[in-house]
Amino acid sequence: MTMTQADAAVDRAAQALASGALAILPTETVYGLAADAADPRAVAALFQAKGRPRFNPLIAHVADLAMGRRVGVFDERAVALAQAFWPGPLTLVLPVADGDAVCDLARAGLDSVAIRVPGHPIARAVIAALGRPVVAPSANRSGRPSPTTFADALEETGVFALAALDGGPCAVGLESTVVALLDDPRLLRPGAVTREQIEAVIGPLAEAEDDARRSPGRMARHYAPQAPVRLEAAAPEADEAYLAFGPGAPEGPRVFNLSPTGDLAEAAANLFAYLRAADRTAPRAIAVAPIPTHGLGEAIDDRLRRAAGFVG
Ligand code: TXA
Ligand code: MG
Secondary structure, three states, rough: OHHHHHHHHHHHHHHHHOOOOOEEEEEEEEOOOHHHHHHHHHHHHHHHHHOOOOOOOOOEEEHHHHHHHHOOOOOHHHHHHHHOOOOEEEEEEEEEOOOOOOOOOOOOOEEEEEOOOOOHHHHHHHHHHOOOOEEEEEEEOOOOOOOOOOHHHHHHHHHHHEEOOOOOOOOOOOOOOEEEOOOOOOEEEEEOOOOHHHHHHOOEEEEEEHHHHHHOOOOOOOOOOOOOOOOOOOOOOOOOEEEOOOOOOOOOOOEOOOOOOOHHHHHHHHHHHHHHHHHOOOEEEEEEOOOEEEEEEOHHHHHHHHHOOOOO
């Protein structure tokens, strides 16, 4: 695409959103299905398209911190985290500042709001062109793995979108880290920005003991392929597909190595695409190798446990 074609595509997506329609947008984490955050009818259509329960609130995506401040109340900790990690894969849950900027339905009626500045320039360009926040859940149908390629996003929810922008494969491949700053800082969803990185800026994070209540979207079975998922598998059994990790793994037509060198960032970027690829082989189950749980491994482990249908 030439620059002008890209600009025209950004404008068309912004116009689609302004007219109340949905748009597929690339972000650095996963593809999102976007709607104008201030438009309750568009947001209702978004919940409908995903088959998403309405008690599960959405993330407001903003172009920059200034737009974020129109939506949520930033204390010192929030400003420090925004300055450290935005644009990028960190979502902050803050007290709501303007309940109309991100409509009630988008917040599932809560008096808090989730906000992030996406790292992908195309997403930021569309939000800037619209001039106000967009809500953008992952572009999968509810409960399925998040799409990390344009083709996967179109397959999941393309039929519901009036515009769709191809930003290439998602560099991160896992959804943003969600941190609540309502009282003590809490990690609601591990993600690409690690616990260690956040604690280096604002100090210790409390655990979200009851995370289903505090982050309503955190259902036990989520990110799930069609086949059952079996974790901590040293090797595949008959008729199983296998997600391997690291050197010396078995090879075969149904084996997908998340990172032959044992690199967690590479494994994260490949995770959802390889779950889908494994699923396409129609296996009896998808076995998954043990993966370290430090750093980025915490988020990979979280997604795998939910894909398997249980939460630790
Ligand atoms: O990386 C991402 O965050 C992607 C891309 C597209 O930006 N989006 C995404 O959105 O993962 P979604 O809707 O799939 O996940 C939003 C998460 C859910 O777990 C939801 O419950 C939580 O954020 N959330 C949103 N608002 C909240 C709030 N006010 N309090 C607690 N949790 C909230
Ligand atoms: Mg999602």
